[in-house]
Amino acid sequence: MRSSLESEQIKFYQDNGYAVARGLFSSDECQTLIEHYMTMRESVGTSEDFGKVDPNSSDPLKRYPRMLQMHLRDPISKDWMLDPRVGSCLTALLGKAPLAVQTMIYFKPPGARGQALHQDQFYLRAQPGTCIAAWLALDDCDEENGCMSVIRGSHAWPVLCVRQADTSVSFTSVTVPLPPDAKAEPVVMDAGDVLFFNGQLVHGSGPNVSKDRFRRALIGHYIEGDARKVGRYYHPIFRMDGSVAELEVSAGSTRCGDWVERDGEVILSERDAKAMEVIHD
Numbered sequence: 001m002r003s004s005l006e007s008e009q010i011k012f013y014q015d016n017g018y019a020v021a022r023g024l025f026s027s028d029e030c031q032t033l034i035e036h037y038m039t040m041r042e043s044v045g046t047s048e049d050f051g052k053v054d055p056n057s058s059d060p061l062k063r064y065p066r067m068l069q070m071h072l073r074d075p076i077s078k079d080w081m082l083d084p085r086v087g088s089c090l091t092a093l094l095g096k097a098p099l100a101v102q103t104m105i106y107f108k109p110p111g112a113r114g115q116a117l118h119q120d121q122f123y124l125r126a127q128p129g130t131c132i133a134a135w136l137a138l139d140d141c142d143e144e145n146g147c148m149s150v151i152r153g154s155h156a157w158p159v160l161c162v163r164q165a166d167t168s169v170s171f172t173s174v175t176v177p178l179p180p181d182a183k184a185e186p187v188v189m190d191a192g193d194v195l196f197f198n199g200q201l202v203h204g205s206g207p208n209v210s211k212d213r214f215r216r217a218l219i220g221h222y223i224e225g226d227a228r229k230v231g232r233y234y235h236p237i238f239r240m241d242g243s244v245a246e247l248e249v250s251a252g253s254t255r256c257g258d259w260v261e262r263d264g265e266v267i268l269s270e271r272d273a274k275a276m277e278v279i280h281d
């Protein structure tokens with residue numbers, strides 16, 4: 001299948017670390033997926049991957065926790081993860097076929113916190129190479145309801161050592177340190193648009209400060225088809241035809257870098273592997 005990404009978008013991805021495929025899914029498809037996941041959220045109950053629902057909590061994310069790895073139990077999620085439209089865009093961006101390793105649905109109701117800036121490869125540890133995400137907006141999203149933000153060009157950075165995040169605005173507790181000139185830009189999207197981004201791209205989202213607008217997103221994570229290892233959590237691994245690919249488990253030893261000031265200039269320094277193992281484990 002031909003990718004719906006133009007050659008300029010592929011070039012934009014290579015230069016900036018992300019690209020948006022506008023209207024890859026229809027509004028009807030988004031509505032059907034919203035209904036499916038809202039029903040699933042109510043009916044699946046609690047597990048490690050699906051989170052514990054507390055219907056009376058004042059924290060919106062406890063009323064609507066994100067769900068992870070739905071494709072291992074839900075054929076609709078698996079079909080979406082392996083959708084040929086997603087697959088052809090990924091192949092165009094990577095220059096090779098992807099392998100699918102994760103699904104996630106974020107409900108992000110009004111009042112919900114966002115997710116601090118981070119790099120997905122910090123978690124996935126695909127080796128060699130990196131991972132890539134397909135982030136489908138199920139609702140229109142902008143800064144008010146907590147759209148995604150990205151730092152252009154940060155995909156060229158190594159995996160960074162993490163710091164404590166501000167958990168009053170982020171539901172995750174770690175973030176990455178930034179050089180002084182780095183600026184996160186919002187990616188405003190309509191329902192049906194898909195944001196593809198490189199596993200090393202620094203990205204995240206702010207809180208949903210709207211009164212009544214959910215910001216639901218269905219997310220797939222993929223690795224390059226010639227990767228040999230990925231973190232244990234992401235197994236089993238699927239080829240885009242649905243068959244299972246056998247890969248090794250990567251240990252917590254991804255190298256991460258840190259920003260340091262030297263001679264008045266902020267530069268990236270590689271920490272030694274021992275220190276990094278401590279940070280990752």
Ligand SMILES: O=C(O)CCC(=O)C(=O)O
Nearest residue numbers: 106115120204205217219
């Ligand atoms: O949807 C969000 O707010 C954040 C998602 C994200 O950071 C991710 O998919 O890695």
